[in-house]
Every structure is written in structure tokens, then in C-alpha cells.
Amino acid sequence: MHTESHLSETALWANGLAARLKVLQANLADDDAATREGFIVDEINRALKGCVPEKRKLLLDALAEQFPSWQSTSAPAAPTVVAAPVPSEPETPETLLKRLIESLPGLSAGQREEFARQLKQAGLELAGGGGGTAFEIPPDLQKRLGLAGAKAANAERAAKSLAMLFDMVVTLDQLVWTLWKQIAGKSMVRKEADFGKLSADYLSGGAEVSSAQLQQSLERTRKLIAGLLGAIGRAGAAYARDRARLFDPGAIEADARAEKKWNESLEFACWRKYVQLQKEYGSEATVEKSIQEAMAKAAENLILGRVGT
Numbered sequence: 001m002h003t004e005s006h007l008s009e010t011a012l013w014a015n016g017l018a019a020r021l022k023v024l025q026a027n028l029a030d031d032d033a034a035t036r037e038g039f040i041v042d043e044i045n046r047a048l049k050g051c052v053p054e055k056r057k058l059l060l061d062a063l064a065e066q067f068p069s070w071q072s073t074s075a076p077a078a079p080t081v082v083a084a085p086v087p088s089e090p091e092t093p094e095t096l097l098k099r100l101i102e103s104l105p106g107l108s109a110g111q112r113e114e115f116a117r118q119l120k121q122a123g124l125e126l127a128g129g130g131g132g133t134a135f136e137i138p139p140d141l142q143k144r145l146g147l148a149g150a151k152a153a154n155a156e157r158a159a160k161s162l163a164m165l166f167d168m169v170v171t172l173d174q175l176v177w178t179l180w181k182q183i184a185g186k187s188m189v190r191k192e193a194d195f196g197k198l199s200a201d202y203l204s205g206g207a208e209v210s211s212a213q214l215q216q217s218l219e220r221t222r223k224l225i226a227g228l229l230g231a232i233g234r235a236g237a238a239y240a241r242d243r244a245r246l247f248d249p250g251a252i253e254a255d256a257r258a259e260k261k262w263n264e265s266l267e268f269a270c271w272r273k274y275v276q277l278q279k280e281y282g283s284e285a286t287v288e289k290s291i292q293e294a295m296a297k298a299a300e301n302l303i304l305g306r307v308g309t
Contacts, residue, residue: 010055010058010059010062011062013047013059013062014059014062014063014065014066015066017043017044017047017063017066018063018066018067020043021040021043021044021067024039024040024043025040044063048060050099050103100115137158166199169195169218169221170195170196170199172221172225173195173196173221174196176221176224176225176228177191177221177224179228180224180228180296180299182292183292183293183295183296184296184299184300187296187300188300188304189224189227189300189303189304191220192217192220193213193217195214195217195218195221198213198214198217199214202214223303224299224303226302226303227299227300227302227303228295228299230298230299230302231295231296231298231299231302232295234298234301234302235291235294235295235297235298235299236294238294238297238298239290239291239294242290242294243281246277246281247274247277249270252270252273252274252277253266253270255273256269256270256272256273257269259273
């Protein structure tokens, strides 16, 4: 132990592997040369796994010094080592993690994503656990939420918020388009896609649905909700004007004079006209239909930009 304390890491690695290879050779003494070489190559490859190319040659040179007989004509040639990575340290969770971290800079985005997926499947959460990982929020949304200059959002809570918001939006989307179909079945404003299905395809990574398609569907629903909300005041005012004009005493009297029979009084003719109007326009079903038509017209004008209509 004392004699090895001054050796370099490379020499220590070569000494350790050489000892294992000698034991392996002894155990395989009765096997043919091809079998022995195969086991030796596998052992060296395992020892080199995870090693960067620059360091691999140094390690192999140091290992070759432990077996000078490999260079003689009487001994088999040193086995050809297939390029492959592993450490000089014992296989412990700590060393495996250390080597994984050291290899991260050389990984592609796809490899990182795949490793993260496999680790998550194994029960190791890389994001959103315990204290939470930062979740990037667009600057405009930060300002609207009052988060400008504050600490980053928690990824776990952001995911939960996303789920809650999607549930609300999908419910609203279904409700508002069902309502619109009831009150404005003949309107030019129509639903073009199922927002819930689009969202499911988009969130699952489907290539068929783009961000622009999802945004377009969401925008149509937003406009419809805004149009219906904005139509409340406009429809009320329009309906009130029509009703006031329809049941205006002066208008009723003018119509009654034109329709009065020779033997009727003006008062009776006015009453008869009022009763007629009430039967035609005063029933509950007629009033409800008129209000819905006023709402649909006002909402459609707002959605299509016909604000002054």
C-alpha cells in the first residue's frame, strides 16, 4: 500500500486492472485463446467505459506496461480494445453520479431528454420536487401577474396551475359554444375545432397540432366569451328600445285611429290594439326569443368588428 501511494491515478488504474486480468487469465487457463481474449477484451472495455478519448490512450499505454509479454512473438498480441467509456473508481452510486455529471456537457439535447425520462421512470424526479425548480414565465405574463423582479415560479406549482387552468378553459369552451349554438344557430361565427382534443394532442407532443393552431382555437373562444359579455349591455338597450317603441301609447293610439271601426270609441280601439300587440309580442316564449336574438346580434357585431351596427 505504501509503495503505491506515490503512483499516479493512471498507474493505479493500470495496476488494479492488470491484477484483475491476471486472475482472469488464470481462471481461463483451460479455455482456448479466442475465448480468453474475448473475456479480456470485455473486462478492459468495462474498465474504460465512460473514459474520454484523450485519457483512454494514456490508460491503455499504462496497462500495456504491465504486460510486456504481449509485445513478444511467443505471447498473443494485446487485444484490440473497442472504444467505450468506464471509470477507474469503484462502481458505487456516488461515482456513477459523478461520471454522469461529468458527461453532461457532451450530451445532445435529445440524449439529455431521454436520460431525464428514464430517471423519472425509475422514480428520480429531476424537476419540480421538494423545493421546486424554476419555471420560466414570459416577461409579459410576469408583468400581468405582478411577478416582475420577483423570484422565478415554482415548476411543480406551475404544472398544477396549468392543469387547473386547462380544466377551466376546456369547460368554458364547451359551455360557451353550446350556448352560442342555442341562441345563434345560424350565425357565421362557428366553432372550427375541439379545443380539448387539440390541447391533448399538443400537450402529448403530437406533430399534427402546432402552437399556432392551439392559439387560434383559444382566440376564437376568447372572442366569443368577450362578445357575449359585451353584448349584455348592448342587447339590453336594443331590446328596451324595441319594446318601448312597440308599446308606446302614442304609437298605439295612431295605429288604433287608423284601424278603428266607425262604431268604436278611440279608447276601445286603443285597448284592442294593445291586447293584439300583447298577444303577438308579450308572451314569455316570445320575450325570451327576442332577448336571445338581441344578444346574438350584439355579440356577433362585436366579434366581427361591427361595433357601430
